[in-house]
């Protein structure tokens with residue numbers, strides 16, 4: 001293979017030969033359609049009419065004033081249909097599946113957010129939808145299982161291994177090998193073997209395409225920094241994408257430090273992991289001596305993954321992007337602050353990015369500009385927070 005799908009030493013496609021051909025077909029289809037005017041017209045139509053794009057770039061004036069430093073703008077992915085950025089990717093991929101004539105869609109999900117976004121796209125396009133989900137996760141996220149079922153999807157509990165996201169990905173990849181004649185695997189983050197990281201970035205880049213235009217219209221200049229939380233890295237690479245060539249713009253990815261990096265109970269592979277291979281690609285990975293992925297912890301289920309996108313691994317090594325970390329408690333504090341001060345309840349994942357912006361803004365001058373990607377809304381998290389607060393009393 002050529003350098004295709006590599007970001008420096010990261011990425012690639014470390015998969016069995018049966019899967020190589022399937023992924024090559026997907027890569028060829030993506031190359032064929034990503035610049036195709038008809039394809040993009042259809043994509044734009046659904047992003048506008050169904051997802052509700054463009055969403056606002058909102059100046060959080062009260063929060064900025066309270067912190068006494070940089071102006072903080074929020075990119076409102078939380079206002080998208082289904083409440084997060086994930087729908088940008090599933091609408092894009094479902095249109096690829098349609099071009100390939102594949103009518104059976106499979107996906108993995110951890111917390112259930114990608115499962116819901118996939119089931120939504122499948123309902124819209126009348127496709128069979130099978131979601132692999134670790135059995136443990138189906139219990140923890142019973143409401144999301146019900147949502148997927150309402151949308152017409154079949155949720156398959158995965159009972160092997162730790163019965164969580166990692167095992168769900170393995171099950172989905174096996175299904176793809178067996179059923180590739182009629183099946184499309186819709187991957188949910190900027191991870192996995194080539195061409196998935198490139199596909200997911202392409203469809204999430206709409207976030208920075210809009211944000212860049214919006215900040216130029218409002219401020220007449222580029223921001224000083226752009227911030228996003230990093231799980232697998234799809235919302236972060238989406239808001240970074242169009243700013244990468246703008247060397248004056250700091251790109252800041254915020255990893256979940258859980259109980260604290262020093263406790264080992266976190267999900268911050270760039271901050272505290274080392275290069276390794278997971279799910280067919282190379283990246284920074286939380287792994288043991290044998291290179292096996294370690295268990296992770298984060299207050300936000302959507303950030304709970306031991307690996308990270310290959311392009312983030314590369315942007316870290318080259319220094320183009322900075323990666324920092326925020327603990328559960330700091331994220332929780334930001335969750336409450338944004339809710340009270342701006343009347344916006346953020347997803348716990350997004351709260352990590354808000355928390356770092358709250359640290360950074362006061363160190364900057366009042367004419368500085370930060371853009372925080374508000375990747376999702378917190379409605380899905382209020383039950384968890386409610387129970388945590390009740391148990392504390």
Ligand SMILES: *Cc1c(COP(=O)(O)O)cnc(C)c1O
Nearest residue numbers: 231232233234235302349375376
């Ligand atoms: C899934 C999710 C994330 C984490 O995924 P990335 O691929 O890192 O973006 C972040 N925020 C929300 C709201 C999510 O649902």
